[in-house]
Amino acid sequence: MIIELGHYALVLALATAIIVAxxxxxxARRLDQAMMDxxxxxxxxxFLLVAFSFGTLTYAHVVSDFSVAxxxxxxxxxxxxVFKVSGVWGNHEGSMMLWLLILSLFSALxxxxxxxxxxxxxxxxLAVQAWISVAxxxxxxxxxxxxxxxxxAPAEGKxxxxxxxxIGLAIHPPLLYLGYVGFSVCFSFxxxxxxxxxxxxxxxxxVRPWTLAAWICLTAGIAMGSYWAYYELGxxxxxxxxxVENASFMPWLAGTALLHSALVMEKxxxxxxxxxLLAILTFSLSxxxxxxxxxxxxxxxxAFASDPTRGVFILCILLIFIGxxxxxxxxxxxxxxAGGLFAPISREGALVLNNLxxxxxxxxxxxxxxxxxxxETLTDDKISVGPPFFNMTFGLLMxxxxxAVPFGPMLAWKRGDLLGALQRLYVAAGLAFVAxxxxxxxxxxxxxxxxxxxxxxxxxxxGAAADLWFRAGIGKVSADLAWRRFSGLPRSAxxxxxxxxxxxxxxxGIVAVSTFExxxxxxxxxxxxxxxxxxxxxxxxxxxGLGPNFTEDRGTFTVSRGGVSVATVSSAKRIxxxxxxxxxxxxxxxxxxxxxxxxxxxxxxxxxxxxRIWWKPMIVCIWGGAVLMALGGxxxxxxxxxxxxxxxxxxxPLRAAMEPAE
Amino acid sequence: MRVRRxxxxxxxxxxxxxxxxxxxxxxxxxxxxxxLPPCGGNVPKGQRGAVAAIAMLIAIMLAPLPAxxxxxxxxxxxxxxxxxxxxxxxxxxxxxxxxxxxxxxxADLAKDLRLLVRKRLTDGDSDSQVLDYLVSRYGEFVLxxxxxxxxxxxxxxxxxxxxxxxxxxxxxxxxxxRGKPTGTRLTEDEQARLDRLLSE
Numbered sequence: 001m002i003i004e005l006g007h008y009a010l011v012l013a014l015a016t017a018i019i020v021a022x023x024x025x026x027x028a029r030r031l032d033q034a035m036m037d038x039x040x041x042x043x044x045x046x047f048l049l050v051a052f053s054f055g056t057l058t059y060a061h062v063v064s065d066f067s068v069a070x071x072x073x074x075x076x077x078x079x080x081x082v083f084k085v086s087g088v089w090g091n092h093e094g095s096m097m098l099w100l101l102i103l104s105l106f107s108a109l110x111x112x113x114x115x116x117x118x119x120x121x122x123x124x125x126l127a128v129q130a131w132i133s134v135a136x137x138x139x140x141x142x143x144x145x146x147x148x149x150x151x152x153a154p155a156e157g158k159x160x161x162x163x164x165x166x167i168g169l170a171i172h173p174p175l176l177y178l179g180y181v182g183f184s185v186c187f188s189f190x191x192x193x194x195x196x197x198x199x200x201x202x203x204x205x206x207v208r209p210w211t212l213a214a215w216i217c218l219t220a221g222i223a224m225g226s227y228w229a230y231y232e233l234g235x236x237x238x239x240x241x242x243x244v245e246n247a248s249f250m251p252w253l254a255g256t257a258l259l260h261s262a263l264v265m266e267k268x269x270x271x272x273x274x275x276x277l278l279a280i281l282t283f284s285l286s287x288x289x290x291x292x293x294x295x296x297x298x299x300x301x302x303a304f305a306s307d308p309t310r311g312v313f314i315l316c317i318l319l320i321f322i323g324x325x326x327x328x329x330x331x332x333x334x335x336x337x338a339g340g341l342f343a344p345i346s347r348e349g350a351l352v353l354n355n356l357x358x359x360x361x362x363x364x365x366x367x368x369x370x371x372x373x374x375x376e377t378l379t380d381d382k383i384s385v386g387p388p389f390f391n392m393t394f395g396l397l398m399x400x401x402x403x404a405v406p407f408g409p410m411l412a413w414k415r416g417d418l419l420g421a422l423q424r425l426y427v428a429a430g431l432a433f434v435a436x437x438x439x440x441x442x443x444x445x446x447x448x449x450x451x452x453x454x455x456x457x458x459x460x461x462x463g464a465a466a467d468l469w470f471r472a473g474i475g476k477v478s479a480d481l482a483w484r485r486f487s488g489l490p491r492s493a494x495x496x497x498x499x500x501x502x503x504x505x506x507x508x509g510i511v512a513v514s515t516f517e518x519x520x521x522x523x524x525x526x527x528x529x530x531x532x533x534x535x536x537x538x539x540x541x542x543x544x545g546l547g548p549n550f551t552e553d554r555g556t557f558t559v560s561r562g563g564v565s566v567a568t569v570s571s572a573k574r575i576x577x578x579x580x581x582x583x584x585x586x587x588x589x590x591x592x593x594x595x596x597x598x599x600x601x602x603x604x605x606x607x608x609x610x611x612r613i614w615w616k617p618m619i620v621c622i623w624g625g626a627v628l629m630a631l632g633g634x635x636x637x638x639x640x641x642x643x644x645x646x647x648x649x650x651x652x653p654l655r656a657a658m659e660p661a662e
Numbered sequence: 663m664r665v666r667r668x669x670x671x672x673x674x675x676x677x678x679x680x681x682x683x684x685x686x687x688x689x690x691x692x693x694x695x696x697x698l699p700p701c702g703g704n705v706p707k708g709q710r711g712a713v714a715a716i717a718m719l720i721a722i723m724l725a726p727l728p729a730x731x732x733x734x735x736x737x738x739x740x741x742x743x744x745x746x747x748x749x750x751x752x753x754x755x756x757x758x759x760x761x762x763x764x765x766x767x768x769a770d771l772a773k774d775l776r777l778l779v780r781k782r783l784t785d786g787d788s789d790s791q792v793l794d795y796l797v798s799r800y801g802e803f804v805l806x807x808x809x810x811x812x813x814x815x816x817x818x819x820x821x822x823x824x825x826x827x828x829x830x831x832x833x834x835x836x837x838x839x840r841g842k843p844t845g846t847r848l849t850e851d852e853q854a855r856l857d858r859l860l861s862e
Contacts (some may be wrong), residue, residue, distance in 0.1 A: 235766055242761050298760075344836065356828045364821040371817045381813055384755045386763065386806025393821050523734050600735065608732055 003068055007147040012025060013049035013104075014041060014137040020130035024123035028196075036123035040111040043126050046133060047108035052099045054088075057146050061088045067153035070094065070146040076578050077158040078549040086170035087160045092294065092310075093146035098173060099290070100136050102181045107133065108423030110185060116205060123437045124192030125185075132184055135317045143310045159549065159578030176248055179218020180286045183255055185210040187283035190276045191325050194332045199272055204265035207279065209637060211262055215255045218631035222248055223626030234584035234599045236512075236614045238622060247289030247367045253362035254282040256354045264351050268413060270342060273333050274355070280329060284322040285362070291318050297373065312623025343415040350408035357401040364393050379459075402456040402507060405500055406463020409493075410470070426472050428462035440513075453511030460504025464497040495636025502628025509593070509621025516617045523608040523622040533615025535596060536560050540568075542609065550574045552585070555600050555609060559589060571598045593620045732765065736773070736779055747780050750792055753780070755806050763806055 020042035027035025060068045061084050064077040074091040075084055107129040114122050140146070172522040189207045193199040225248070230238040239245065258278045264271045292298055293313030342348035362449035368385045375381050406428065410421035436454035469475075471493060520532045526541035540556040554572040558565050571587035587598040594617045603611030732751075738744040751765035756772040764772040764779075775796070782792045796804050808814045 237766065240761065348816070352832060355830065360821060360824040360828060363824045367820045375813060379813070382803040383799065383808045384761075384803055384806050385817065386755060386761060386809060388753050388807035389817075392807070393767075397821065397825075462743060507811060521732055521734050521737060613731075 001225070002056050003060055003065070003147050006053045007055070007145070009049045009053040010137065010141060011325070013046055013053065014134065016046045016049060017130045017133040017137055020046060021127050021134050023127075025195075027125040028120040028127075031120070033119070035567060036119050039126035040494070043104070043129065043634055046106040046130065050101050050104040050133075053158075054097050057094065057097060057429060057466040058085060058088050058160050061085065064157065066155070067149055067151070068146075068600050069148040069150050072150060072154050072157050074160050075157040076549055079154060079160065079165065080548055082167070082170055083160060083165045086167075086173075087164070089173050089559065090164045090169050093144045094137065095173060096140050096294070096396040097146055098177055099181060100133065100140060102174075102177045103129070103133055103136065103184055104180055106185050106210075110188075114271050118195060120196060120204075121189075121192055121206075124195050125188045128188035128191045129184060132188075132321065135321070139313050139317065140308075155576070156507075159576060160424050162550070162576040162579065162581050162583045163232060165549075165576075166228065166232055168232060169343065172224045175217050175221030175224055177221075179214050179216075179255075180248065180251060180289065182210065182214025182217060183258075183286050185214070186258065186279040187321075187325065190279035191328060193276065194281045194325075194328045197332055197335055199276060199336055201269045202423050204262045204272075204275065208259070208262045208266060211255065211259050211279075212637050214254070215259055216630045216637065218248070218252050218255060219626055219633065220630045222252060223623045223630075224395070226626075227623050228416075231586055231588055232583070233642075234586045236586070236597045236599070236616065236617070241368075241387045243369050244293055246290045246365050246390075248580065250362050250365055250369075251282055251285040251289060253358050253365070254278060254285050256551060257358040257362070258282050260351045260358075264348050268348055271355075272336050276333070277329060277337075278355070278359075280322075280325045284318075284325070285366075287314075287318050287321060291315060292369070302652040320468070342413070345407065345411065345418045346394065346415050346443070347411045347413045350404060350411050352405055354401065354408065357397055357404075361394055361397045361401075364397065365390065370638060399456070402503075403461060405460055405503065406466070409467045409500075410463075425463060427468060428466040429459055431462050432456075434457035443469050450511055450515040453515075457504045457507035457511060460507065461501045463636075464501035464504070467498050467500075468493065471653070491639040492493050492636040495632045495639065497632070498627045498635060499632030502625045502630075502632055504625070505621045505628055506623075506625030509618050509623075509625060512618035513616050514620065516616060519612065519614045519649040521610070521612045523604060524611045525606070525608045531613075532613050533596060533617070534561060534592070535566075535591075535615075537569075537596075537598070542603075546574070549578060550576045553600075553603075555588070555611070557598060559596065568597065569598055571600045571602055587626055590620060593618045593624070595619050603637065732776065733773075733848060736776055736780065740784075743780075743783050747776070748782055750779050750783075750789055751776055753793070753795060753806050755804050757800065822850065842854065 007101060023035045024039035024042070027033070027038070057068075057070070059065075060071050062081060064071065064075060064084070066075075070091065070093050075087050079087070080189060088094045107126060110122070110125060110129065110558040114125070117125070137463040186207055189203065189210070193203055221263045222245075225245070226238050230236065234404045239613055258275065261271050261278055265275045291311070291314040295308075295314055297311055368389055372383055372385050375383060406425055407418070407421050408459070410424055411418070420483045434454045436451050439454055468486070468489065471489055472482045474482045474486070476482075477485070518533060520530055521532060524530065524539040525538055529536055529538045531537075536559070538558040538560065540558055542553050542555045544556050545552045552572040552574040554570050556568055556570040557651070559567045559569055567587045569587040569588055572585040574585060575582050584599055589598075594615070597614040597616055601607045601612060695742055708831060738747060748765060752763050753761050754764045754775060756762045756764045756767035756769055756775070758769050759767045762772070764775045779796075782795060787795070793805070802813070803850075810815065810818050
């Protein structure tokens with residue numbers, strides 16, 4: 001009964017979404033206040049209906065109601081409750097429900113916090129959001145209904161894919177979707193502005209907090225997914241340039257570009273047309289990612305062709321929204337007036353360079369991901385585009401960006417002084433190079449590129465510190481005044497410095513682990529030992545174990561350094577009873593920023609077992625840097641000037657341009 | 663000899679579903695891979711029907727657990743040669759997996775290819791000879807970094823073309839904008855206020 005109510009709520013949600021999609025937009029056209037006023041309560045009602053529907057599905061999973069096909073296929077009564085809940089979105093139908101839930105959540109948030117938006121803009125934004133909801137509600141109800149019943153109800157479920165039975169599934173998809181789908185708000189703002197034909201600095205200021213919020217979630221979500229794959233798959237790899245990863249990485253690249261171009265638009269009223277286009281493109285990439293992941297087109301072009309219902313449906317959504325938005329853009333963009341001028345060497349110029357490189361990088365990833373599909377469809381030739389391609393092209397593109405990042409915040413708006421910025425940064429650059437050399441000699445061995453990579457990472461960190469240093473005028477003014485200036489800096493200045501430093505930390509981790517990583521693959525018998533990364537591992541033996549829905553063989557190792565035992569680490573091989581499938585649980589020990597990674601392989605006949613051990617120097621920096629980036633974003637978001645809702649006084653953009661900006 | 667075993671043609675291998683994706687995210691909802699163990703579960707290929715399904719289940723139960731890729735018995739005694747083998751392996755695709763190199767995959771085919779690469783290297787082939795040999799056997803599909811050729815001009819040219827197009831567009835825009843008025847015009851009120859202030 002509850003399940004049917006959930007299904008019914010979803011149908012009601014569709015009806016509500018259609019109303020919110022139509023009435024406020026008409027109202028905004030006719031300047032009819034009553035019609036526009038439908039938008040806010042309508043969006044809230046839509047969210048409540050979807051949330052209720054999602055809640056009933058979650059309930060069915062938690063109580064293991066196997067009469068629901070979705071629960072039967074993806075759950076098991078013996079699973080821990082947390083996995084029963086996360087199992088809701090661990091499958092196609094449920095993940096689309098999560099997509100929809102987050103989409104309607106963002107609509108509701110805009111309805112709640114968008115009080116100081118002009119009525120017409122708010123009505124249009126919420127209407128566009130509702131259009132997206134309508135499309136995905138149709139998609140779920142027509143092709144991916146999670147509420148289908150089974151009769152007679154099976155006694156036991158088929159269990160969730162063992163690899164997904166992990167806390168990672170509870171955190172990664174919701175965070176990722178919050179980012180992915182959060183960009184829908186930017187899209188809706190862009191389309192609404194195009195419909196109204198008016199766009200100004202205030203628009204950028206309204207959009208920026210939403211972009212920032214989505215970007216924070218996407219950054220954290222991608223980092224979380226990378227760490228999850230790292231510890232769960234038992235390969236020790238952390239980024240695979242898998243098409244599915246690329247699908248989430250492309251919106252991140254475009255979103256990062258959008259964050260920076262919206263800044264130019266907000267402060268200087270420039271780059272308007274580009275920012276609007278970028279807002280449309282970012283969410284289009286999110287939609288494209290959804291299509292790639294959900295249609296099965298990536299698994300094989302042929303699989304897609306044999307059951308194309310879902311794929312074609314999402315493809316239609318994709319074409320309607322991207323095509324519609326871009327046509328509107330082509331129609332209206334020429335009417336938008338261009339904003340302030342700037343010299344090539346200026347803060348704006350640096351941000352344009354940032355946008356150019358990020359967009360080209362995003363385009364490269366896009367073409368690399370889609371090229372094999374396109375080629376196979378058009379010519380039947382099969383080629384592979386894998387990590388070596390992406391590492392080379394993407395890596396080359398990133399070098400100039402990494403070098404340029406510390407200069408950006410040092411340049412003045414309108415007309416910057418590159419020589420001055422150089423003078424201020426040479427200390428940071430020198431320090432970075434010396435520190436890179438020191439690190440290099442400490443880790444010894446490795447190509448020259450590694451030094452340059454390390455230097456680039458450290459340059460970002462020192463450059464971010466130098467930015468705050470010079471803004472506060474430390475050393476130039478009295479300590480007292482410098483402190484007051486430092487503590488008086490806008491939070492967004494701290495936020496951007498922290499995010500840029502975080503990027504540096506990630507670069508350090510990537511360079512260190514790909515250059516200095518060592519591994520040891522060997523047969524070990526209980527009682528034998530091996531050395532790696534300055535640590536000695538003693539294999540204590542294997543022990544069987546029993547979990548709620550799996551059995552395992554766990555091997556334990558005592559780790560010692562210089563003859564003193566420092567820790568134990570264990571790795572297990574699990575067999576999940578319901579699916580008869582197996583996973584490897586890696587054993588990970590963290591020393592500072594570095595990790596020792598132990599994974600078990602095949603057992604031999606003589607009681608030995610294949611053991612693979614990696615020493616991964618500074619690998620924690622990769623995700624630590626991403627966390628710093630997200631933190632930087634949060635600090636920026638808490639800035640008084642950017643608090644959700646933005647300007648209450650219209651005169652602000654003028655004043656803002658004179659403030660020391662981020 | 664194991665490494666000289668004849669392989670099924672590509673068309674046959676591509677009909678068996680890819681086993682296990684590289685990204686966890688890809689696992690959800692993709693029913694194709696959800697029921698299969700991660701690459702390397704020694705799933706027999708090309709069997710069909712219920713009997714085959716049961717046989718497959720038994721095979722999975724009896725099969726060794728998914729191991730990781732390179733096993734100790736594969737490692738070459740010469741470290742220099744082994745390093746080259748690893749580097750080459752990272753550039754070769756495991757053709758029954760989803761986006762995995764043979765260096766990372768546990769599939770039987772990947773193991774055979776790793777042994778094949780090592781055999782060619784110990785026989786004195788250069789790196790490019792090994793790659794050429796594999797391409798002649800399996801086609802361009804086996805390379806994770808496609809070679810520059812007719813089919814891939816667009817792929818390799820895209821980053822450069824995008825960068826050039828973006829740069830030129832920026833340049834043209836900057837030149838066309840030069841010397842034109844900027845910002846928003848003053849409203850009549852503001853103009854009046856300005857006039858008043860200036861006349862004072």
